[in-house]
Amino acid sequence: MNKPNIIPKIDIVNDLSTHTPAIPAIGVYTNVPVQTIIEIAVDHQLWHMVQSAQNFYEDEIMTSELMISDLKMFVQYPLSSILAPQMVSAKKESELLAVSQSFTMASEKGKVLQAIETQLWAWKKRGSFVQEAIMVADELFTNAIYNAPHVSFAENGPGVARTHENGNTLSLMPARLFLGADSSRIIIGSEDSYGTLNPCHLLKRLKACYTEGTNVAMNWSVGGAGLGTYMIFRSALAYYAGIEQGKRTVVACSFAQGARRSENVRNIHFSIDRDT
Amino acid sequence: MDGQIVQTKTDAGVLRIDLFNLIDETVPLPEIPNDLSRVLVNFNRVTFINSKGIMNWIRWLKTVQTKNSKMVIELVDLSMAYLRALEMIPDVLPGSAVVSSMFYYFFCEKCGEEDSLLESNAKAATVPVKVCAKCGGTMELEMSPEVYKTIARQAP
Numbered sequence: 331m332n333k334p335n336i337i338p339k340i341d342i343v344n345d346l347s348t349h350t351p352a353i354p355a356i357g358v359y360t361n362v363p364v365q366t367i368i369e370i371a372v373d374h375q376l377w378h379m380v381q382s383a384q385n386f387y388e389d390e391i392m393t394s395e396l397m398i399s400d401l402k403m404f405v406q407y408p409l410s411s412i413l414a415p416q417m418v419s420a421k422k423e424s425e426l427l428a429v430s431q432s433f434t435m436a437s438e439k440g441k442v443l444q445a446i447e448t449q450l451w452a453w454k455k456r457g458s459f460v461q462e463a464i465m466v467a468d469e470l471f472t473n474a475i476y477n478a479p480h481v482s483f484a485e486n487g488p489g490v491a492r493t494h495e496n497g498n499t500l501s502l503m504p505a506r507l508f509l510g511a512d513s514s515r516i517i518i519g520s521e522d523s524y525g526t527l528n529p530c531h532l533l534k535r536l537k538a539c540y541t542e543g544t545n546v547a548m549n550w551s552v553g554g555a556g557l558g559t560y561m562i563f564r565s566a567l568a569y570y571a572g573i574e575q576g577k578r579t580v581v582a583c584s585f586a587q588g589a590r591r592s593e594n595v596r597n598i599h600f601s602i603d604r605d606t
Numbered sequence: 607m608d609g610q611i612v613q614t615k616t617d618a619g620v621l622r623i624d625l626f627n628l629i630d631e632t633v634p635l636p637e638i639p640n641d642l643s644r645v646l647v648n649f650n651r652v653t654f655i656n657s658k659g660i661m662n663w664i665r666w667l668k669t670v671q672t673k674n675s676k677m678v679i680e681l682v683d684l685s686m687a688y689l690r691a692l693e694m695i696p697d698v699l700p701g702s703a704v705v706s707s708m709f710y711y712f713f714c715e716k717c718g719e720e721d722s723l724l725e726s727n728a729k730a731a732t733v734p735v736k737v738c739a740k741c742g743g744t745m746e747l748e749m750s751p752e753v754y755k756t757i758a759r760q761a762p
């Protein structure tokens with residue numbers, strides 16, 4: 331793995347004016363409301379935001395550094411990039427991986443979600459967490475089938491309607507959902523072969539959910555992609571998206587083992603490689 | 607598991623809708639006749655609602671209310687999936703609806719035991735305290751108490 335370059339860290343309360351969008355940086359903060367985090371991410375194109383007062387601060391910073399300096403590594407080995415950013419490798423990835431399910435059609439959703447649910451029960455996770463994790467997996471699956479193949483990077487489209495025809499009869503390149511964990515965190519993620527996720531559009535939709543209310547998301551007609559993303563975001567400790575434009579998108583969410591959801595910690599990590 | 611809907615005409619002008627398992631893009635919510643006085647929707651067996659299910663539900667509520675604004679919409683046995691949706695998306699519970707009962711969910715941090723309690727809704731409802739049947743410890747409420755305050759405002 332390449333040694334990450336020194337990535338600037340921006341104290342978003344005091345030093346935001348020193349950030350220029352052209353130079354990728356990591357925003358850091360303590361106790362800043364989630365809505366403010368998203369507003370700053372959108373308004374200042376600061377796509378990595380990590381709260382300092384949390385157990386995973388150092389790992390989260392390293393994950394951001396890795397995503398900024400070597401995105402290919404992240405999209406190839408997302409689990410180790412998040413859970414063990416100091417030792418990312420194929421070997422570590424397979425140690426951390428518990429479930430990997432490929433799919434090309436909406437009709438496979440039951441099978442894919444069942445595999446994840448079975449593993450969560452085997453880990454003896456509490457029922458409320460299993461429900462939440464399956465909701466996240468469902469939204470990631472839906473994005474991979476109805477959004478990723480049908481939107482272009484440039485346009486802020488909602489994907490196609492969630493119909494049987496759109497989900498089962500078009501020939502799609504395979505996507506996959508994965509689940510992994512270490513003793514402190516659980517990761518659920520997806521990978522598609524399209525690379526059409528546009529962080530600007532996604533973050534703007536998230537921002538709108540916070541600033542204008544979730545009812546605006548209903549008006550984005552067919553997809554509901556914004557609402558699904560908001561629900562994922564509200565559930566997870568951190569949200570990661572690595573995009574090789576036109577080639578591949580990896581989205582992942584982390585959850586703290588055993589802990590209750592905290593309304594105060596939401597880290598974001600978005601990186602894009604436009605030259606793939 | 608697929609989503610299922612069972613409709614029962616209980617009294618004159620009253621329709622009961624029992625929802626089962628999931629509310630998502632595969633489950634079309636039923637057409638409601640204009641001449642009903644009350645629609646009762648039971649969430650007891652709903653274990654999963656996704657974003658598309660939430661959108662369908664909110665649109666369905668709007669359609670029903672637009673057709674007949676006098677029709678009472680009564681929600682029964684709100685389950686964890688519904689409560690979680692409400693926690694994130696307030697429009698899941700329209701201000702005009704009545705909630706007659708809901709579950710409380712508990713978790714014991716000490717021993718990992720889970721439990722639930724089905725209670726009828728009352729305007730001055732207080733969150734019940736639950737003692738763990740396994741270890742005797744005080745159990746923690748799974749959902750935010752704010753959700754129950756919202757629901758209490760819509761007691762019958």
Ligand SMILES: [Zn+2]
Pocket residue numbers: 714715716717718719738739740741742743
């Ligand atoms: Zn106990």
